Amino acid sequence: xxxxxxxxxxxxxxxxxxxxxxxxxxxxxxxxxxxxxxxxxxxxxxxxxxxxxxxxxxxxxxxxxxxxxxxxxxxxxxxxxxxxxxxxxxxxxxxxxxxxxxxxxxxxxxxxxxxxxxxxxxxxxxxxxxxxxxxxxxxxxxxxxxxxxxxxxxxxxxxxxxxxxxxxxxxxxxxxxxxxxxxxxxxxxxxxxxxxxxxxxxxxxxxxxxx
Amino acid sequence: xxxxxxxxxxxxxxxxxxxxxxxxxxxxxxxxxxxxxxxxxxxxxxxxxxxxxxxxxxxxxxxxxxxxxxxxxxxxxxxxxxxxxxxxxxxxxxxxxxxxxxxxxxxxxxxxxxxxxxxxxxxxxxxxxxxxxxxxxxxxxxxxxxxxxxxxxxxxxxxxxxxxxxxxxxxxxxxxxxxxxxxxxxxxxxxxxxxxxxxxxxxxxxxxxxxxxxxxxxxxxxxxxxxxxxxxxxxxxxxxxxxxxxxxxxxxxxxxxxxxxxxxxxxxxxxxxxxxxxxxxxxxxxxxxxxxxxxxxxxxxxxxxxxxxxxxxxxxxxxxxxxxxxxxxxxxxxxxxxxxxxxxxxxxxxxxxxxxxxxxxxxxxxxxxxxxxxxxxxxxxxxxxxxxxxxx
Numbered sequence: 001x002x003x004x005x006x007x008x009x010x011x012x013x014x015x016x017x018x019x020x021x022x023x024x025x026x027x028x029x030x031x032x033x034x035x036x037x038x039x040x041x042x043x044x045x046x047x048x049x050x051x052x053x054x055x056x057x058x059x060x061x062x063x064x065x066x067x068x069x070x071x072x073x074x075x076x077x078x079x080x081x082x083x084x085x086x087x088x089x090x091x092x093x094x095x096x097x098x099x100x101x102x103x104x105x106x107x108x109x110x111x112x113x114x115x116x117x118x119x120x121x122x123x124x125x126x127x128x129x130x131x132x133x134x135x136x137x138x139x140x141x142x143x144x145x146x147x148x149x150x151x152x153x154x155x156x157x158x159x160x161x162x163x164x165x166x167x168x169x170x171x172x173x174x175x176x177x178x179x180x181x182x183x184x185x186x187x188x189x190x191x192x193x194x195x196x197x198x199x200x201x202x203x204x205x206x207x208x209x210x211x
Numbered sequence: 212x213x214x215x216x217x218x219x220x221x222x223x224x225x226x227x228x229x230x231x232x233x234x235x236x237x238x239x240x241x242x243x244x245x246x247x248x249x250x251x252x253x254x255x256x257x258x259x260x261x262x263x264x265x266x267x268x269x270x271x272x273x274x275x276x277x278x279x280x281x282x283x284x285x286x287x288x289x290x291x292x293x294x295x296x297x298x299x300x301x302x303x304x305x306x307x308x309x310x311x312x313x314x315x316x317x318x319x320x321x322x323x324x325x326x327x328x329x330x331x332x333x334x335x336x337x338x339x340x341x342x343x344x345x346x347x348x349x350x351x352x353x354x355x356x357x358x359x360x361x362x363x364x365x366x367x368x369x370x371x372x373x374x375x376x377x378x379x380x381x382x383x384x385x386x387x388x389x390x391x392x393x394x395x396x397x398x399x400x401x402x403x404x405x406x407x408x409x410x411x412x413x414x415x416x417x418x419x420x421x422x423x424x425x426x427x428x429x430x431x432x433x434x435x436x437x438x439x440x441x442x443x444x445x446x447x448x449x450x451x452x453x454x455x456x457x458x459x460x461x462x463x464x465x466x467x468x469x470x471x472x473x474x475x476x477x478x479x480x481x482x483x484x485x486x487x488x489x490x491x492x493x494x495x496x497x498x499x500x501x502x503x504x505x506x507x508x509x510x511x512x513x514x515x516x517x518x519x520x521x522x523x524x525x526x527x528x529x530x531x532x533x534x535x536x537x538x539x540x541x542x543x544x545x546x547x548x549x550x551x552x553x554x555x556x557x558x559x560x561x562x563x564x565x566x567x568x569x570x571x572x573x574x575x576x577x578x579x580x581x582x583x584x585x586x587x588x589x590x591x592x593x594x595x596x597x598x599x600x601x602x603x
Contacts (some may be wrong), residue, residue, distance in 0.1 A: 058463075060523050065561050104539050116537060144569055177281070
């Protein structure tokens with residue numbers, strides 16, 4: 001099995017203009033992944049599927065991930081002059097990372113019996129620029145899973161043959177797996193002495209009385 | 212939140228569409244029928260919107276979600292261990308393998324190693340689960356074909372012995388909740404191995420009897436041979452796994468490929484089909500049960516004494532390091548995987564189940580096109596789905 005670096009080099013050589021990044025993974029599983037830009041994703045996926053060394057003909061798992069806007073603080077060593085002496089001082093640098101949605105593909109090879117190669121794609125943001133190319137034309141096994149991500153995360157897969165909601169009903173508006181999803185408050189509460197439920201029921205009754 | 216684009220009108224339950232020839236002449240009607248969600252052959256609350264030309268299927272769209280409870284969201288809002296009993300409810304016939312797949316993924320994420328005795332117990336319970344699943348599936352398949360009662364009752368009689376074993380081991384017959392990260396929950400009760408050996412002694416004779424009843428049965432052969440063939444290339448491309456894939460002749464068994472747990476120690480073979488039709492899928496399951504019996508005999512003979520849980524495993528305050536892991540096992544229905552992302556907190560940031568039942572339905576339409584409705588029931592029965600896992 002080739003390492004992520006080798007796969008990256010091969011794919012970049014085979015697909016002109018493609019740029020892959022290696023996403024580190026600090027957990028003991030050490031499954032590092034390849035981040036591919038959306039515009040070259042289909043070409044890279046086709047390469048991975050038909051390349052003689054890799055032959056990743058089996059797309060096992062497709063997951064959506066929602067990353068909210070976050071502030072990342074990293075410790076950086078900075079050289080500073082303290083009391084006239086130059087020293088290395090730890091400094092916390094904070095950067096803002098805008099949120100995005102992610103589709104993660106776990107690829108294996110039934111032919112060569114190796115894997116997994118993890119392929120990721122990221123949308124530009126979580127609101128309006130939520131399009132990614134569909135990889136269903138390359139691996140048909142992604143069909144229902146991409147539909148599920150469209151349903152639960154709201155990523156729109158361009159080129160998908162049948163992009164409809166799969167688990168929620170047609171006409172449902174929200175995307176329940178997003179991290180900022182708020183449950184609709186439409187239950188019929190039976191007021192009980194339980195504090196939290198009473199509070200919720202009161203809030204709901206007040207909202208209903210308003211219009 | 213964004214709006215969904217172009218939502219199509221909901222499908223009606225019953226619709227008559229004009230059927231036109233190439234010259235534009237109306238010649239008869241297509242009939243659109245909803246099979247399910249309450250149809251007895253759909254194994255739960257599953258619907259197929261079927262368009263029929265007379266009795267032949269011209270279009271078939273599966274409709275999911277009747278049993279959806281957003282298992283993944285619930286798991287992301289609780290601690291890692293709290294999801295363990297909930298994985299039992301995914302594929303409620305095979306709770307032991309669900310537990311194992313989840314435990315395996317968390318072990319990959321946190322770097323835990325179950326001790327040897329726990330690995331043996333896992334293999335034993337997983338293979339017993341495979342026996343339960345395949346026996347029941349054959350019973351259900353026969354029920355779908357109109358063999359009302361007899362094969363299913365024989366299947367349930369054998370399943371009962373294994374469920375008794377599970378009950379004395381975990382306290383529950385179906386919702387076992389037995390495995391833990393880095394091992395198993397409790398030690399085997401006294402005399403359990405002997406009881407398991409006794410149950411297993413009767414299993415090969417039962418399979419012989421079952422096969423005598425079914426394998427060469429004229430009606431079974433007529434209803435299944437050549438029905439719903441699935442070519443190997445299509446099966447691979449559509450991510451079909453488990454007995455369905457192997458019935459199409461693709462040699463891919465995760466027990467052999469990944470060698471997870473201690474499967475490389477056992478001597479067993481991977482049965483492969485030739486035609487990929489419903490009969491092959493039935494036959495593969497019978498042959499897999501025979502291989503499972505072989506594995507069980509070896510495991511029950513060789514199981515060592517020792518601890519059953521990794522001493523590093525923490526039940527309270529369990530926080531894996533930030534990172535991600537995908538773990539998978541060969542479940543009775545196909546590849547069951549869990550994809551976990553940890554951000555260092557007590558809850559998983561992302562918890563994803565790879566459901567073999569759902570993904571194996573991708574090619575349901577391809578297998579059913581041009582067949583009569585009665586064959587759709589048989590083909591669906593041979594896919595082996597459990598709706599608790601399809602809809603999650």
